[in-house]
Amino acid sequence: MTIEIRSVREDELPAYFEAGSTSFLDRPDVVAVAAEVAPNWDLSRTWAAFDDGRICGTYRSWATELTIPGGRQVPGAAVSGVAVMPTHRRRGILRAMVATEHAASRKRGEAVALLYAAEYPIYGRFGYGPACQVATWTIDTQGASFRNEPLGGIEMGKPDESAATLNRVYDTWRRRRVGEIRRRDYMWNYDLGLVESSWGPRWKGFVALHRDAAGEVDGYVRYRAEEKWEQRQPRQILKVDELHALSDNVYAGLWRFLAEIDWVATVKAESRSPSERLPYYLTNARAAFISDVGDGIWVRLLDIRRALEARTYEREASVVLEVIDPEATGGRSRVLLEAGPDGATCRDTDRSPDLTLGVGALGAAYLGGTRLRDAVVMTGVDEHSDGALERADALFRTADPPWCSTFF
Secondary structure, eight states: OOEEEEEOOGGGHHHHHHHHHHHTTOOOOHHHHHHHHTTTSOGGGEEEEEETTEEEEEEEEEEEEEEOTTSOEEEEEEEEEEEEOGGGTTSSHHHHHHHHHHHHHHHTTOOEEEEEOSSTTTGGGGTOEEOOEEEEEEEEGGGOOBSSOOOSOEEEEOHHHHHHHHHHHHHHHHTTSTTOBOOOTTHHHHHTTOSOOSSSOOOOOEEEEEEOTTSOEEEEEEEEEEOOEETTEEOEEEEEEEEEESSHHHHHHHHHHHHTSTTEEEEEEEEEOTTOOGGGGBSSGGGEEEEEEEEOEEEEESSHHHHHHHSOOSSOEEEEEEEEOTTSGGGEEEEEEEEETTEEEEEEOOSOOSEEEEHHHHHHHTTSSSOHHHHHHHHOEEEOSTTHHHHHHHHHOOSSOOOOOOOO
16 A cells, blocks of 8 residues: 655545545535635645545645743644544554655754644654643632622624734733734634534624723633523523733633522533633632633654753753653754743754753753653653752742643
8 A cells, every 4th residue: 555645635625634534533514625625724734644535534634823931932833633544544644644744844844743642642743742720610600709809801803803802912921821822813803703604503602802091902712602501590501712902900800700600500611721710819729610621732842952952941951861752863863951031042962962862851841831750751851960850840940830722
């Protein structure tokens, strides 16, 4: 069997979605989906595996930026839609598509690749590591009272007038928060229900904005309501799609606004950070509880030297890392990382390594949210100098954990 990996043409998109949706056990209108995405997707980044002219695997990425410790953004590839037809499993097709995209991504100058893993065991094999966590936060409004005063300046926004405003606030936010990424402009039309989608139901919800003393919007929340009645009493569930604020005061005020909406018994927010400060704004912290804690984005370092040099480190250290990476020449690379709060340098070296570890462990620890000492359990580690793992673990840690609120 000879499998060809190449980018797809626009006329091949229906077959592309037929293969992908079959693998994901879905049945959309593939012709409608193809027509919908064609104007927005970069087809040079949309890969397919062909067996005798028929698509048997799908893989795509889009260009983004990742905010890293120190506040810089590095160019990255956000990977999505990865699938192999059930008739073509265990034939190396996924590995071939990964290799093709990674090679193309390096040529484009992207330092990292990012993805959400539908299945946990898959992507560690290709050098990815779980770098962020997400969680669901739920507020029992009947047991919740807030320490902060009600926040003035909140108004209901019109979805058809809010896209540019939300995008501006989010863009400011994502440049401040490690783990956040640049979003695609056209996705706001879907987030606000401004266009129909062949993928699923149209968003039908509400937007609330907060304006500062100068009249500028500095926080927002998108939410929907799920009807629920008990004993003829309204017990609605309010589902938060996203909440972003540019100050702690606005953050707390928007949560209070949600919890005090009439008829609402429960406020539920998925894909949030496990380290939310929400409970501390409540007089009864138990009224806000966390669940569904798990891995968020996975990170793959494509350019190790560039990625390590781009971020800052909260401690000073010098360490020689030998990184096992099947995509590197000879299967591994060796770098000298000299790092501290003011920045870092990272260069190839022939010095003896302090630590040998897998590239996936390095990706997991890159944003500071996964302990390196834990990540190496998945990939293996060799310490060549006493205390090297402890020093490297401390070097990569950050006081504030990363979080990515954007699913793709």
